[in-house]
Amino acid sequence: MFDFVSAIGGLAAILTTVSFVPQVIQSYRTRDLSGVSLTMYSIFTTGIGLWLVYGVFKQDWPLILANSITFCLAGTMLFLKIQQSIKK
Amino acid sequence: MFDFVSAIGGLAAILTTVSFVPQVIQSYRTRDLSGVSLTMYSIFTTGIGLWLVYGVFKQDWPLILANSITFCLAGTMLFLKIQQSIKK
Numbered sequence: 419m420f421d422f423v424s425a426i427g428g429l430a431a432i433l434t435t436v437s438f439v440p441q442v443i444q445s446y447r448t449r450d451l452s453g454v455s456l457t458m459y460s461i462f463t464t465g466i467g468l469w470l471v472y473g474v475f476k477q478d479w480p481l482i483l484a485n486s487i488t489f490c491l492a493g494t495m496l497f498l499k500i501q502q503s504i505k506k
Numbered sequence: 507m508f509d510f511v512s513a514i515g516g517l518a519a520i521l522t523t524v525s526f527v528p529q530v531i532q533s534y535r536t537r538d539l540s541g542v543s544l545t546m547y548s549i550f551t552t553g554i555g556l557w558l559v560y561g562v563f564k565q566d567w568p569l570i571l572a573n574s575i576t577f578c579l580a581g582t583m584l585f586l587k588i589q590q591s592i593k594k
Contacts, residue, residue, distance in 0.1 A: 429556055431557075433556065465521030
């Protein structure tokens with residue numbers, strides 16, 4: 419039972435982390451970020467950064483790993499969005 | 507020390523949850539979802555749904571609360587994006 423629950427948690431972590439990959443690829447290729455909220459990615463990237471700090475304090479490796487990847491992906495989205503906002 | 511770390515975790519949870527509010531408001535108002543990835547929100551909403559199931563199994567109320575809210579917000583984004591995709 420414990421392993422089943424852990425598997426759900428693990429799958430949840432993988433999906434929420436991996437989900438940003440198609441968004442980054444689409445945004446990088448098309449450079450179309452008009453519908454993407456700058457405020458969202460500013461707050462979200464900060465939040466993921468704090469999850470990472472929390473993981474480091476807790477020495478929780480799955481938390482550190484998942485949030486490091488998400489931080490890079492969300493950070494890339496934020497960078498692309500700021501870049502587009504400056505150009506306009 | 508424990509309280510400080512818990513505060514970081516709590517703030518992280520609040521920020522990552524709340525971050526989707528400006529995205530949903532912007533998308534609802536403008537109906538501009540061209541730059542938003544359908545694949546991202548499909549995978550992300552599924553992942554958050556699994557986090558919710560995980561929280562229910564663990565009887566972890568902060569996890570249940572945060573993921574219920576995020577599930578509704580991400581689900582709204584997914585709905586708006588599918589709606590826009592059908593119209594095209």
